[in-house]
Amino acid sequence: MILVEKDALLRIEGLYVSFPGADARVTILDNVSFEVFGKEIVGLVGESGSGKTMTSLTIMGFLPASGRIEGGEIWFGHDQLLDYTEEEMSRVRGRKIAMIFQSTRSALNPLMRVGDQVARVYRIQRGLGAGQAKAEAVKALSRMGIPDAERRAKAYPHQLSRGMCQRVLIAMMVACEPDLLIADEPTTGLDVTIQAQIFELIKDLQQATKASILLITHDLGVVAETCERVVVMYAGQVMEMATVESLFAKPLHPYTQRLLSSVLRVDRTIEMPAVDAGLSEDVAYSVAGCRFAPRCPRVLPRCWEEHPPREQAGPDHWVTCHNYK
Amino acid sequence: MTTKTQEPLLSVDGLVKVFRDGAFTLRAVNGISFDVYPGETMGLVGESGCGKTTAARSILRLTEPTSGHVYFVGTDLTQLSSREMRAQRRDLQMVFQDPDTTLNPRFTVRRTLSEPLQLHKLAHNGSLEERLLQTMSRVNLGPESLGRYPHQLSEGQKQRVGLARAIITEPKFVALDEPTSSLDMSIRIHMIALLQRLQEELGMTYVFISHDLSSVRALCNRVMVMYLGTIVESGPTKEIFDHPLHHYTRALLSAIPIPDPQVRRQRILLEGEPPSLFDVPKGCAFHERCPDAQPDCREVRPISRDVGDGHLVACDRF
Numbered sequence: 151m152i153l154v155e156k157d158a159l160l161r162i163e164g165l166y167v168s169f170p171g172a173d174a175r176v177t178i179l180d181n182v183s184f185e186v187f188g189k190e191i192v193g194l195v196g197e198s199g200s201g202k203t204m205t206s207l208t209i210m211g212f213l214p215a216s217g218r219i220e221g222g223e224i225w226f227g228h229d230q231l232l233d234y235t236e237e238e239m240s241r242v243r244g245r246k247i248a249m250i251f252q253s254t255r256s257a258l259n260p261l262m263r264v265g266d267q268v269a270r271v272y273r274i275q276r277g278l279g280a281g282q283a284k285a286e287a288v289k290a291l292s293r294m295g296i297p298d299a300e301r302r303a304k305a306y307p308h309q310l311s312r313g314m315c316q317r318v319l320i321a322m323m324v325a326c327e328p329d330l331l332i333a334d335e336p337t338t339g340l341d342v343t344i345q346a347q348i349f350e351l352i353k354d355l356q357q358a359t360k361a362s363i364l365l366i367t368h369d370l371g372v373v374a375e376t377c378e379r380v381v382v383m384y385a386g387q388v389m390e391m392a393t394v395e396s397l398f399a400k401p402l403h404p405y406t407q408r409l410l411s412s413v414l415r416v417d418r419t420i421e422m423p424a425v426d427a428g429l430s431e432d433v434a435y436s437v438a439g440c441r442f443a444p445r446c447p448r449v450l451p452r453c454w455e456e457h458p459p460r461e462q463a464g465p466d467h468w469v470t471c472h473n474y475k
Numbered sequence: 476m477t478t479k480t481q482e483p484l485l486s487v488d489g490l491v492k493v494f495r496d497g498a499f500t501l502r503a504v505n506g507i508s509f510d511v512y513p514g515e516t517m518g519l520v521g522e523s524g525c526g527k528t529t530a531a532r533s534i535l536r537l538t539e540p541t542s543g544h545v546y547f548v549g550t551d552l553t554q555l556s557s558r559e560m561r562a563q564r565r566d567l568q569m570v571f572q573d574p575d576t577t578l579n580p581r582f583t584v585r586r587t588l589s590e591p592l593q594l595h596k597l598a599h600n601g602s603l604e605e606r607l608l609q610t611m612s613r614v615n616l617g618p619e620s621l622g623r624y625p626h627q628l629s630e631g632q633k634q635r636v637g638l639a640r641a642i643i644t645e646p647k648f649v650a651l652d653e654p655t656s657s658l659d660m661s662i663r664i665h666m667i668a669l670l671q672r673l674q675e676e677l678g679m680t681y682v683f684i685s686h687d688l689s690s691v692r693a694l695c696n697r698v699m700v701m702y703l704g705t706i707v708e709s710g711p712t713k714e715i716f717d718h719p720l721h722h723y724t725r726a727l728l729s730a731i732p733i734p735d736p737q738v739r740r741q742r743i744l745l746e747g748e749p750p751s752l753f754d755v756p757k758g759c760a761f762h763e764r765c766p767d768a769q770p771d772c773r774e775v776r777p778i779s780r781d782v783g784d785g786h787l788v789a790c791d792r793f
Contacts, residue, residue: 197659197662302667339522342731343522343730349741371734381632409660412660412663412665412693413660414663414664416688416728416733
């Protein structure tokens with residue numbers, strides 16, 4: 151694919167997705183727009199229910215059957231993915247966009263040796279013969295930092311630790327040589343020392359392959375250390391989008407400000423807030439305007455009714471708020 | 476805060492828990508000793524499988540310890556009959572990690588919270604309702620939740636029902652097992668603030684078990700770092716976090732990403748993964764992954780020593 155300078159690799163434009171709710175359909179992605187450019191790592195950050203996983207599933211064409219795309223566009227280079235048939239999508243998946251899922255073990259075939267699973271990718275995606283694919287698979291596993299790769303290639307997933315299984319999955323994704331890798335909480339359930347190893351590996355691979363990575367996470371520490379740009383989501387809406395430096399130095403959206411001020415840190419003791427009387431996590435999907443309005447300290451009357459436009463607030467800093475100034 | 480002139484509330488001495496299944500022997504807790512003083516919060520940190528949950532369960536005899544002693548205000552809990560132990564449970568409670576498996580799905584919140592009061596005969600003459608409402612408000616749950624079942628509650632609400640169940644008997648000691656790990660970041664800080672407030676109100680002493688070190692830093696006075704069933708380092712929280720001495724503690728702390736792009740640290744990447752508890756190495760349990768292991772470390776298990784101000788480290792090589 152040939153990309154014009156500053157052309158986005160992935161451009162999501164006004165995406166709306168709904169699911170059946172108790173009474174009516176609930177819009178769980180509400181006018182989502184953001185871009186991923188070439189050779190960058192973008193963090194998609196948000197808490198439970200923010201819609202970050204649903205966004206990635208929609209990009210991949212894996213939206214559950216009850217979900218419905220109500221509007222919007224997903225551009226991958228010059229292709230509109232939402233117009234693709236399932237057959238066309240299956241050619242995009244793997245080869246152009248690959249995804250690493252949250253639950254590692256269930257993403258691997260429990261009845262197949264891990265080396266064969268990696269080799270299969272080389273045969274199908276790269277058209278290698280069986281012997282050559284197998285040799286490539288062992289090499290790939292070794293590059294993922296799996297010691298004694300030749301022997302481990304013969305293991306079944308249950309014989310490997312979760313950290314090792316995640317390395318196997320990453321090896322499979324790298325074998326596809328995708329332009330875009332979507333990693334959805336790739337270290338969930340892994341210990342921090344293993345998490346650190348996996349993120350080092352992902353960063354190294356990004357450098358080596360020049361792929362772009364969309365990293366979905368709730369961990370602002372991971373964002374600060376791994377990503378170049380960040381998209382902040384809340385209740386299905388994009389609240390803010392900026393470079394990591396700009397966002398952490400000068401968060402503009404009241405939600406981002408609250409999120410950053412509530413982050414506990416291991417390197418210093420922070421001031422504790424007064425106990426929040428509500429402590430409620432119910433997310434306001436029913437608000438027509440900005441969904442943070444019910445909790446926003448700077449809410450204006452129109453915030454409840456009108457969805458704020460995306461405004462440029464700095465060189466690479468965008469905010470969706472009526473009252474950020 | 477604590478002063479060491481006080482008597483400890485809880486004193487653990489050489490606690491061991493070994494699980495045996497046929498030919499397999501798993502040493503989950505391999506001889507740990509520590510004191511917890513009244514009103515303090517002791518953190519117990521380590522990665523999955525290091526034995527921290529088993530240690531807490533053994534202290535409370537929810538799992539019978541294999542050997543060692545646990546003194547609670549002078550009484551050796553390990554020597555009590557189950558009837559005597561049951562009487563102590565009013566003062567020794569635990570908040571479990573996963574509310575989905577530790578709250579009865581067929582009990583309403585009201586029934587879950589009433590049970591400990593009835594068991595310990597703490598509610599009579601209509602004081603039950605008052606006690607329930609008081610406890611609900613203590614954990615920031617509305618009275619309307621009393622009639623609800625666990626599946627009707629959010630993750631944070633379920634976690635707080637588990638907390639309410641533990642504090643409703645107004646215990647002296649509570650072991651908190653990962654009470655913040657399943658919560659979103661912005662909720663987590665409020666859970667910590669809530670735990671602090673309850674501690675002040677009720678004068679409780681906590682052992683806080685977590686792999687989330689930033690929560691530990693926010694809540695604990697002192698902290699113990701566990702690796703493969705042993706405590707490798709312990710001391711005042713700030714001292715351990717700012718001046719870790721054991722190579723494992725250093726690597727563990729350096730692995731945690733800091734939510735600040737201006738902070739760039741040297742990350743110590745550990746080789747490999749923790750060995751299995753079925754096969755704990757001889758000598759120092761950490762020597763296979765230690766960047767500074769010496770021949771001695773493979774043979775001799777290092778003895779914990781005090782390097783000043785109650786900072787203990789089980790390593791001869793820092």
